Amino acid sequence: MTAFWTEPDYDDHELVQLVRDPKSGLTAIIALHSTHLGPGAGGTRFWHYAQPGDALRDALRLSRGMSYKNAMAGLPMGGGKAVILADAARSKTPELLAAFGDAVDALGGRYVTAEDVGISEADMVAVSARTAHVSGLPVADGAAGGDPGPFTAMGIFHGIKAAVRHKLGRGDMAGVHVAVQGTGSVGGGLARLLARDGARLTLADINQDRAAALAEELGGEAVSSDAIMSVACDVFSPNALGAILDDEGIARLEAPIVAGGANNQLARAHHGAQLAARGILYAPDYVINAGGIISVALEYLCRRDGQPCDINEVRKRIAQIPVRLEQIWQESEQTGISPDLVADRMAQKLIGR
Incomplete structure (x- = not known):
């Protein structure tokens, strides 16, 4: 190494x-x-x-x-x-x-x-069983914590709605076409939330049977994992592994919005500017996908401090994700700096770098 x-x-x-x-x-x-x-x-x-x-x-x-x-x-x-x-x-x-x-x-x-x-x-x-410095453990109903996947999906759902409102001027998701890459815990949960709000779905997963079954359940369409990035849609939502937004991937996109939960979606720093140059609105991944860490962090802090932690506090904080995204997009438009760099600079200031 x-x-x-x-x-x-x-x-x-x-x-x-x-x-x-x-x-x-x-x-x-x-x-x-x-x-x-x-x-x-x-x-x-x-x-x-x-x-x-x-x-x-x-x-x-x-x-x-x-x-x-x-x-x-x-x-x-x-x-x-x-x-x-x-x-x-x-x-x-x-x-x-x-x-x-x-x-x-x-x-x-x-x-x-x-x-x-x-x-x-x-x-x-x-x-x-070996350390107290762990979270995402089973919790009682109504308490914060447990599997972070559904909370991550919830935050991405709110973020996609904010992006559709900002870029497309749409106040609802009825008929909005979302191409979801990855149908595991996060992507699958997101797809169900989108379907409930009337979105039109195209789904793909490396496990093609899983994507096909979810598409049938939700009335969507399943395509191969190789084809999903080329689907003409309103929102491309990456929810699998990262580094997919490289030169080739960005060139394939036929969507005005990229908003999903995969970590490190940009292969390299300059790829955020490439998205912006194509007029594609990007939701910085670590902002839109924060729902899961909000849940497990509050679970850990409450357990450490011996305090109860209501799930409503988690939902309240997740509901702030669209607010942060809107701040980023507005500053990006005012300065001409791509949203990923705007978000990076905000974060670096917060951590003293």
Whole structure:
């Protein structure tokens, strides 16, 4: 693995730690970007990477994104992320999760983990047997916390409605055509919310059967994962893995709006300007997809402080996502700076950079 400080995505991260436990088979990277506002919070991704360097880049980019996301969401949390390098069979054992929990605990509360791609609520319960610095755990009805996916979907839904209102001048979603890439916990939940509001849906997923079943359930259309970015629609909503908005991907878009929950959608910094040059309104990913971290952060803080945490407080904070997006878009239009850079500068100011 290359020296992390030579990576283009290294951004004065406070900590980048390789975790190895041969007995359990654990290989993981924990990255803390900033703890300026509080403990670094961000989920754990369980993924099979073709090269170890890909895992390092993921950890660096995702942890920086969490610093920005938590700051823009008004949370007293910094930015952190963990990636567990799964084997080709994606073997996940109790011993591996226990070893990872021990690694989180050894950081003494500097990093708070939760679910991300490949990690379930049950996995977080297993990790919580080894450390208190974990969130996204089962909670009683009416309390904040649990699976962050539905809350992420809720925030993206509000954000898409704000984008449609801002760009298209539409006050409702009836008949608005949304192409949703990814139909897992977040993308699937988003699709159901959109369908309930009358949106027309085109869906795609690497699991084609899952996309087809959801399309049939919601009265939408399913296309291949290779075709979704070329669909002529009102909104392209990426909700799978990141770095899809590169030169080729942007050239394929036939939508005036990009608004979705995938992390690190822009392959490189200049791709935000490319979207703007094409007249495509972009909702910065770490602003629109903050619903999940709002939920798990409040869950963790309430549990730590021994306080009850009402789910209505989570919903109230998620409802502020469109307000932040509108501020970003207005400043972008006033300054000529693309929305992604406007958001970055706002976040950097909040974390003292």
